[in-house]
Amino acid sequence: MIPLEIRNLNVDFRTLRGWVRVVDNVNLKINSDDEILGLVGESGCGKSTLGLAVSGLLPPNSRVTGEVLVKGQDVVQNPDSRKIAVIFQDALAALNPVLTIGEQIAEIYVYHKNMQKKDALEKTKKVLVEVGLPDNTIDKYPHQLSGGQRQRVLIAMALAMEPDLIIADEPTTALDVTVQAKVLQTLMSVVKSRKIPMIYITHDLALASQVADRIAVMYAGQIIEIADKYELFENPRHPYTKALLNSVPRVDRDIEELFIIEGEPPVPGNFPTGCRFHPRCPFAMDKCKQIEPGLVIFNKAMVRCFLYE
Amino acid sequence: MSSNGFFVRTINLKKYYEIKSKLLRKTIGVVKAVDGVSLEIRKGETLGIVGESGSGKTTLGMVLGKLIQPTDGKYLFNGMDITMEMPSSLKGKIRVVFQDPYSSLNPRLKIKDSLIEPLLALGYEEEEAINKAVEYLELVGLKKEHLNFYPHMLSGGQKQRVLIARALVTDPLLVILDEPTSMLDVSTQAQVLMLLKRIKMEKEITYVFITHNLAVARYISDTIAVMFAGQIVEMGNKKELFENPLHPYTKSLISAYPPPDPTVKWTPAIPDELTVKYFDDKCRYIDRCPLKTPKCEKGIPELIDVNDKHKVRCALYT
Numbered sequence: 001m002i003p004l005e006i007r008n009l010n011v012d013f014r015t016l017r018g019w020v021r022v023v024d025n026v027n028l029k030i031n032s033d034d035e036i037l038g039l040v041g042e043s044g045c046g047k048s049t050l051g052l053a054v055s056g057l058l059p060p061n062s063r064v065t066g067e068v069l070v071k072g073q074d075v076v077q078n079p080d081s082r083k084i085a086v087i088f089q090d091a092l093a094a095l096n097p098v099l100t101i102g103e104q105i106a107e108i109y110v111y112h113k114n115m116q117k118k119d120a121l122e123k124t125k126k127v128l129v130e131v132g133l134p135d136n137t138i139d140k141y142p143h144q145l146s147g148g149q150r151q152r153v154l155i156a157m158a159l160a161m162e163p164d165l166i167i168a169d170e171p172t173t174a175l176d177v178t179v180q181a182k183v184l185q186t187l188m189s190v191v192k193s194r195k196i197p198m199i200y201i202t203h204d205l206a207l208a209s210q211v212a213d214r215i216a217v218m219y220a221g222q223i224i225e226i227a228d229k230y231e232l233f234e235n236p237r238h239p240y241t242k243a244l245l246n247s248v249p250r251v252d253r254d255i256e257e258l259f260i261i262e263g264e265p266p267v268p269g270n271f272p273t274g275c276r277f278h279p280r281c282p283f284a285m286d287k288c289k290q291i292e293p294g295l296v297i298f299n300k301a302m303v304r305c306f307l308y309e
Numbered sequence: 310m311s312s313n314g315f316f317v318r319t320i321n322l323k324k325y326y327e328i329k330s331k332l333l334r335k336t337i338g339v340v341k342a343v344d345g346v347s348l349e350i351r352k353g354e355t356l357g358i359v360g361e362s363g364s365g366k367t368t369l370g371m372v373l374g375k376l377i378q379p380t381d382g383k384y385l386f387n388g389m390d391i392t393m394e395m396p397s398s399l400k401g402k403i404r405v406v407f408q409d410p411y412s413s414l415n416p417r418l419k420i421k422d423s424l425i426e427p428l429l430a431l432g433y434e435e436e437e438a439i440n441k442a443v444e445y446l447e448l449v450g451l452k453k454e455h456l457n458f459y460p461h462m463l464s465g466g467q468k469q470r471v472l473i474a475r476a477l478v479t480d481p482l483l484v485i486l487d488e489p490t491s492m493l494d495v496s497t498q499a500q501v502l503m504l505l506k507r508i509k510m511e512k513e514i515t516y517v518f519i520t521h522n523l524a525v526a527r528y529i530s531d532t533i534a535v536m537f538a539g540q541i542v543e544m545g546n547k548k549e550l551f552e553n554p555l556h557p558y559t560k561s562l563i564s565a566y567p568p569p570d571p572t573v574k575w576t577p578a579i580p581d582e583l584t585v586k587y588f589d590d591k592c593r594y595i596d597r598c599p600l601k602t603p604k605c606e607k608g609i610p611e612l613i614d615v616n617d618k619h620k621v622r623c624a625l626y627t
Contacts, residue, residue: 042494042495042496043494146583148583176361176362176521176583177361177521177522177523177562177565177566178361178561178562178565178577178579178583179583180565181564181565181567181575181577181579182577182579182583185577203494203495204567205495205569206566206567206568206569207567209567209568209569209570209571210567210568210571210575229571230571230572233569233570233571233572234572243496244495244496245569247495247496247498247499248495248498248499248524248569249502249522249524249525249527249528249529250524250527250528250569251523251524251527251551251563251566252566252568254527254547254548255528257503258499258502258503258528259499260496260499260500260503261496261499261500262500264464264466264467264496264497265494265496
């Protein structure tokens with residue numbers, strides 16, 4: 001069974017100026033249980049909103065249409081059937097400051113798995129060890145842990161639920177690079193060994209190239225390219241993807257000139273007509289200004305651009 | 310002590326903060342945020358300072374930017390000792406740009422007023438100041454119309470450009486840039502980095518660029534200093550430093566960066582223990598170091614010259 005299939009997903013927010021579309025007609029699939037799908041884009045592109053829509057955590061002033069099938073079950077229609085865990089960036093905000101780590105994780109086993117408290121605490125110790133923390137972490141409060149340890153606690157909580165899908169939204173962005181490297185290695189190895197499919201949301205293409213198996217690039221609320229990661233890096237097709245790859249300084253080589261994408265990403269409610277990237281695109285043609293391109297399908301990739309029609 | 314022909318030189322610069330007990334306000338400890346930093350920068354050169362949070366890089370930037378007084382050491386600027394006092398001839402010649410473009414501009418002031426304020430403080434007439442503000446606004450890629458904007462009307466990238474213009478408007482000789490692009494998106498970051506490089510060429514400004522991002526440091530800097538626990542552990546010409554890193558900390562830092570290429574396997578070599586201790590009797594990196602020897606227990610190693618472009622503070626090379 002396909003672990004995740006998103007069909008024609010739209011997300012709108014009610015604002016003072018009426019409904020504003022933030023995620024527009026997204027179609028995505030995770031094909032196997034050990035696949036990690038990277039979702040990459042700049043701020044405001046809708047990547048976090050898409051994650052929240054899938055996990056059902058959007059605020060009440062929003063509207064979701066379309067289908068999100070997790071193991072064949074539509075979780076938009078049946079929110080109660082949803083078994084999706086989310087790992088957020090800010091662990092200090094995600095954890096309860098007045099409960100010990102043990103109480104917070106054991107709670108998941110008690111409520112979701114109907115376990116006795118004592119068994120739940122035993123399971124909690126095990127899952128903490130699995131994410132690389134000492135088992136005495138159960139007696140600690142969040143403020144007693146370092147940023148990297150807190151992020152590991154969030155990973156443990158996600159695992160405790162035994163979810164059908166994990167959504168990791170910039171899980172290491174607030175950490176130092178050395179800590180980030182270690183936490184990500186742990187995250188990758190636990191989801192792969194437990195065979196939990198994952199959506200990995202990040203603004204960092206280099207991280208996505210190492211963590212994900214396939215990568216979807218978002219721009220202005222739409223998926224503009226989706227490809228196997230090797231294909232995406234070897235043969236990027238969309239001008240935005242190419243620009244993103246060449247606008248980042250590299251640690252492994254000297255670069256004289258960075259590629260510059262002129263202007264700034266558009267904000268929801270103000271997306272350009274036609275292709276949403278056309279005002280910044282060096283290859284824009286007349287029709288790009290008026291007609292919205294569809295997704296063109298290749299062997300290992302799909303791209304939303306008239307250059308390939 | 311002379312500046313030895315260097316434009317900026319610091320000798321054993323220290324900034325300590327005392328920790329006071331809550332009850333009796335007695336000193337119960339000292340944080341050695343910057344602990345004996347000696348560095349040299351040539352005119353027109355960019356020095357990148359890298360390190361993780363808590364390494365002291367921002368505090369060093371504040372000392373170099375003359376925003377705080379050092380506890381000890383010397384700070385020589387263009388041959389003058391400015392450790393304690395700034396001569397009035399240097400007013401406006403050292404400027405700082407901070408990380409957060411969202412909190413660095415007064416939301417109630419128009420861009421015009423934010424830009425001319427430093428000039429008025431230097432005794433410029435308002436009209437002259439406005440002309441200069443326009444000149445610099447255009448230099449950073451904004452337009453005259455932006456003078457009448459309020460900060461909330463600008464995007465993050467535009468705000469950062471205004472902050473750069475505000476720092477440059479007094480014609481500084483040295484600009485301290487503290488993580489100026491870390492809150493920006495990659496496409497905006499590229500624009501700002503290219504802008505900073507172009508301005509440096511045009512105006513012959515010397516930069517100190519503080520960042521936690523090694524890739525950004527490699528792009529913008531000529532020389533890079535790696536800080537750990539308040540000290541410089543390695544410093545060198547960027548080519549040397551990246552192609553032949555010597556200090557175990559520098560090596561582990563470089564390995565922590567994922568190669569932006571899925572065909573290259575990412576093999577971060579990161580020690581398990583990531584705490585920072587400010588030892589005075591042994592190498593401060595000793596707890597994390599995979600290569601430690603008994604020698605490392607015998608005092609903090611000196612920062613020694615490996616060659617004329619490369620220095621390292623590590624007992625392995627003494």
